[in-house]
Amino acid sequence: MLRRIRSRLTYSNVVASMALFIALGGVSYAAVKLPKNSVGPTQIKKNAVTGSKVKNSSLTGSDVKDGSLSAKDIGGGLPAGAQGPAGAQGPAGAQGPAGAQGPAGARGDTGLKGDPGLSGYVQVDAFSAFDSTSPKSADAFCPAGMKAIGGGAVMNGDNANLALKTSIPRSNGTGWIASAYETPATTFNWNIDVRVICANVAP
Numbered sequence: 001m002l003r004r005i006r007s008r009l010t011y012s013n014v015v016a017s018m019a020l021f022i023a024l025g026g027v028s029y030a031a032v033k034l035p036k037n038s039v040g041p042t043q044i045k046k047n048a049v050t051g052s053k054v055k056n057s058s059l060t061g062s063d064v065k066d067g068s069l070s071a072k073d074i075g076g077g078l079p080a081g082a083q084g085p086a087g088a089q090g091p092a093g094a095q096g097p098a099g100a101q102g103p104a105g106a107r108g109d110t111g112l113k114g115d116p117g118l119s120g121y122v123q124v125d126a127f128s129a130f131d132s133t134s135p136k137s138a139d140a141f142c143p144a145g146m147k148a149i150g151g152g153a154v155m156n157g158d159n160a161n162l163a164l165k166t167s168i169p170r171s172n173g174t175g176w177i178a179s180a181y182e183t184p185a186t187t188f189n190w191n192i193d194v195r196v197i198c199a200n201v202a203p
Contacts, residue, residue, distance in 0.1 A: 143198060148169045162190055
C-alpha cells in the first residue's frame, strides 16, 4: 500500500496538501476567537489577572477597596516631601491647676533699728508780761518725763516794730525758750508767747 501511495506522490500533490492544511488551521483559529464583551468574572480564574496585565493609569480610587493598600503601595516607600508652612496659632488652652507651694526661702538679715517712737503729744504755752518793757523773754517747760520735739514764739501787741531775737529748745530738751524786742522803743504794751511741743520719747 505504501508503494501505491509513494507512486502517486507528486510535487503538486504535496503543495496542495500543505495548502489545505494551512487553510484548515486558519479556520480553526478563527473558530476559537472570542467575541467582544464575552469574558466575565466566571471565565477568569482566581489570581489570573496580575499587575503586569493591567494597563497603567487605567484604575482609579473608586476601583480600589478602602484599606486594601499598604503605605508602600501608595508611596510610603518614597522619601518625605518638603515640610509645609506652619498653620495659624490655635486659641489659648484653659489654665492649668496651681502648682504646689515651694519651700520657704532663707531668712534675711535683721534690719537696722528705727528711730525712737513718739507718743502723747502736748503743747505748752508760756507768756511774758503784757507791758511796754523791751526786751522780753519766756520759757515753756514740758511735763515731767516728756521731751521737746518742736517749738516757736509769737509776739502780741499794737506795736508793729517787734522783732524775734531767739527761739531755741532748752539744752536738756525739757522745754523751749524765746526772746523778742521792740525797735524803736515805744510806750505800747506787748508780750511774747512761747510754745513748745512735747511728747513721750521711747528709749
